[in-house]
Amino acid sequence: MAKRAAQAQTDNPRLAVTDEADAQLYERMHGSVLPDLGMVRAAVAGSTDDGSAEVRPSNREIRSELPPRSHVLPVPNGWYALLRSEELDRGDIVSIRAVDRDLVAYRDEEGGAHVFDPYCPHMGAHLGDGRVVGCSLKCPYHGWEFGADGRCARIPYSEARIPKRAKVDAYPVREHDGFVYLWYHAAGTEPTYEVPEVEEHDDPAWSRPYVYEKELVAALQEMAENNIDFAHFKYVHGREIVPNGLSEHHFDGPFSWVQENLGDGLGFMRRSYGPGVAVLRFAGLMTVVANTTPIDRGNCRLKWHFYFPHDVEPAADDLIASVVGPFGLEADVPIWRRMKFQERPVLVKGDGPFAEYRRWYAQFYEGN
Ligand code: FES
Ligand SMILES: [Fe+2]
Numbered sequence: 001m002a003k004r005a006a007q008a009q010t011d012n013p014r015l016a017v018t019d020e021a022d023a024q025l026y027e028r029m030h031g032s033v034l035p036d037l038g039m040v041r042a043a044v045a046g047s048t049d050d051g052s053a054e055v056r057p058s059n060r061e062i063r064s065e066l067p068p069r070s071h072v073l074p075v076p077n078g079w080y081a082l083l084r085s086e087e088l089d090r091g092d093i094v095s096i097r098a099v100d101r102d103l104v105a106y107r108d109e110e111g112g113a114h115v116f117d118p119y120c121p122h123m124g125a126h127l128g129d130g131r132v133v134g135c136s137l138k139c140p141y142h143g144w145e146f147g148a149d150g151r152c153a154r155i156p157y158s159e160a161r162i163p164k165r166a167k168v169d170a171y172p173v174r175e176h177d178g179f180v181y182l183w184y185h186a187a188g189t190e191p192t193y194e195v196p197e198v199e200e201h202d203d204p205a206w207s208r209p210y211v212y213e214k215e216l217v218a219a220l221q222e223m224a225e226n227n228i229d230f231a232h233f234k235y236v237h238g239r240e241i242v243p244n245g246l247s248e249h250h251f252d253g254p255f256s257w258v259q260e261n262l263g264d265g266l267g268f269m270r271r272s273y274g275p276g277v278a279v280l281r282f283a284g285l286m287t288v289v290a291n292t293t294p295i296d297r298g299n300c301r302l303k304w305h306f307y308f309p310h311d312v313e314p315a316a317d318d319l320i321a322s323v324v325g326p327f328g329l330e331a332d333v334p335i336w337r338r339m340k341f342q343e344r345p346v347l348v349k350g351d352g353p354f355a356e357y358r359r360w361y362a363q364f365y366e367g368n
Pocket of ligand 1: 121124140
């Protein structure tokens, strides 16, 4: 490997001259031979020394494209998809903002995924710069190691008893159907419900998941209310009718379901599991796992999976576009971007079951 790197350097005369001068200067200053800079550069750039394949760095930050935004509505309590499982390999440490907080996620050497508050209780270093040791996350500053429960399990340079306060908040995590879910509760309460696994994910009769991801400006509740906003289907999405009275919503604790009928024969079943996860089933056509995660109070991140029966799969792109394209999600985006939440909207017959829906939704603000 080192030989190939050296060869690559001498192929480029300017680089060879510069590196030769660098090497002599380095040797004079440090009394030792210059390390293989080709390898160092390749590692820093995240590529192999021959530049052929990109190696994803273990420590990464997923930054939001959107400026932080506040909102009158707090982040609701519930399960949220933080990452796709593929985004978190063993040994990976990902810094990400979600549920209006800075978070750090890591996958331990046994394959378990964990989500922590990222600031070390010792001196406040960001654990996103640390590394995974066994099942623990090691702080980059003084090497304290935090176990899967968030408690400090080892202080490598001190024999003192580990203080009780030496712990970070560890969020409850579940992983299924290709997503790492975290539980958020304003008062720190343990999970009060579970999100069931989606059978299509492991069913050979269904396609692999097609991934759709997007960030958008909206509070989670504003996006959710869109689903029961019957009139907008005509004026925003171009449906022929206002599908008022064609569907009946059922509420059961943190769950809700509805067989939507939008006219023109288009219909689907939507099951919601708390505020962050919904599964839409268009019978015989496609299933959508629609995860919506607040980045902060005023911005959301979508992580969706689309599944298709194999005979429908050739139309996958068109079907996805029908849901998220200019007649679907894209049409809502500019409305959400500029709207102001109306605590007491002026409603008329035909508007949809807003009062009932808001009563159901209020349960997710407990603890604020
Ligand atoms: S700041 Fe983390 S170990 Fe010191
Ligand atoms: Fe809409």
